[in-house]
Amino acid sequence: MPTTQYTWNWVVQHTLDFGLDTVLAAVILIVGWWLSNRISALVMRSLNKTSADVTIRPILASIIEWSVRLLALTAALDRFGVRTTSIVAALGAAGLAIGLALQGTLQNIAAGFMILLLRPFKVGDYIEGSGTIAGTVKEISLFYTRLNKADGQGMFVPNSQLWSSAITNYSANTTRRIEAHLVVPHTEVANAIAHLRMLIDSDNRILTDPAPNVVVSDFTDVGTRITVYAWTQNADFLSVKSELLGQVPPELKKTVTITQRA
Template sequence: MDIQHIESFWPFFQRFAIDVVVAVLILALGWTISRWLGNVVQRLSARSDRIDPTIIPMFRTVVVWSIRIFTVIAVLSQFGVQTASLIAVLGAAGLAIGLALQGTLQNIAAGIMLLGLRPLRAGESVTVAGGVSGTVDEVGLFLTRIVQADGVQVTIPNSTVWNGNIINLSRNHNRRMDILAFIRYGEDVNRAIEVLLKLLDEQPVALKMPEPSVFVSDRKDGTITLTLRVWSSAGDFTNLQNDLNRQVQMRLEQEGFQSPMPVRVAVDTGKHP
């Protein structure tokens, strides 16, 4: 009796075994093709000058998971699942999940806006919400990765980046810096300005246009404050800033100018010997 039952179910077992094998093959083939095609898209996109590097990771993700979703649907249809009903169920489930994951959807929407309007791109130096500064590594579907100057990687939700101020330090080719110098009251201001202008003229990476300038910006506490205003390319900005900060007071002292001394004001406490 048991053998007869087994024999009656044997055709079903055969069909099921064949369906399982075919489903596994479809799944393995779909996953392999999705990974291969994703890598191809990434390589071809990286070679093109017209495609922003920031959008490449998201483009690859969309291609990979689009193929994998169709693969899963093909596997389910192999077992006789009605894909139309499945799509309807997935739509309802997607609506429920979307309501539960509003924050995640905000990150996706913000990621699309960041990639569309491109206020920051991979490789650019930026300061974003929360005061995080560094080089943009990747803008993904949910998160933005920034590598700080100390090598630490910071991952920020896209919605946080999009809803805050984005300061792009390298988008423009040239940047201006203001360097402060200090001399005492009574010193020859005009000669100090000439000395500092000569210092600026000696800097090979300082731009000649707009023309560098030096002017008096403040007077208080026995100190005259001079401001050196100069432009440089974005790539040379940090080095030039460091060089001038190191050389300005040194050059003034070499030319005979004395550094200001702090002014101390005596306070009468009312106590007398």
């Protein structure tokens, strides 16, 4: 009977201790997660008031956020007697399995750091990748890059996908070349070239260096292909491109077939 009573008391005591530790661990995790979000938001607001690079701000905030969460997780495990040295040893033993299980995630993190280090693009750049990837970069995080597409939709692209494929950065250089093609009847070639050169000369947004050019590029069954090459500042590219051929005189539009290519 005394043995039974002792066993019962031991079970009750250890159950209460375990329950208390579980509750405290849960409180630590909840508070840690809440605190990490608040600190991350505070750091982000502070960085926004400084001259810190807008590309690296979310990365710094994410690193701080996950560092606080890791501390909270360590403190929670400590309630069950799991020491930091034990955690490191366990992670080391399970490193290969974790690496295989999180291969895609680790690739995204590594790619995110490489993007920040080598800067193929930054926040505010308009980029185009493989497939349907295209838009203005709004955020580069540890795991993905957020783009705003031309139609206003948001796109979240894994960093590894951007790092492992060719990316065209339309904002990388200060100038861009407009290339426009017109097909006109053979009898209207001289008239079309003269009008296009007049339009180019009258638009001060078109740069003189490199010099613009209007050339005959091909002869087809339906007419002569004329190609216009003109350089503009990157900020003026879209407006100049849309307005240049829109200003072709009405009498010439009747005989012109227009195609445009960036």
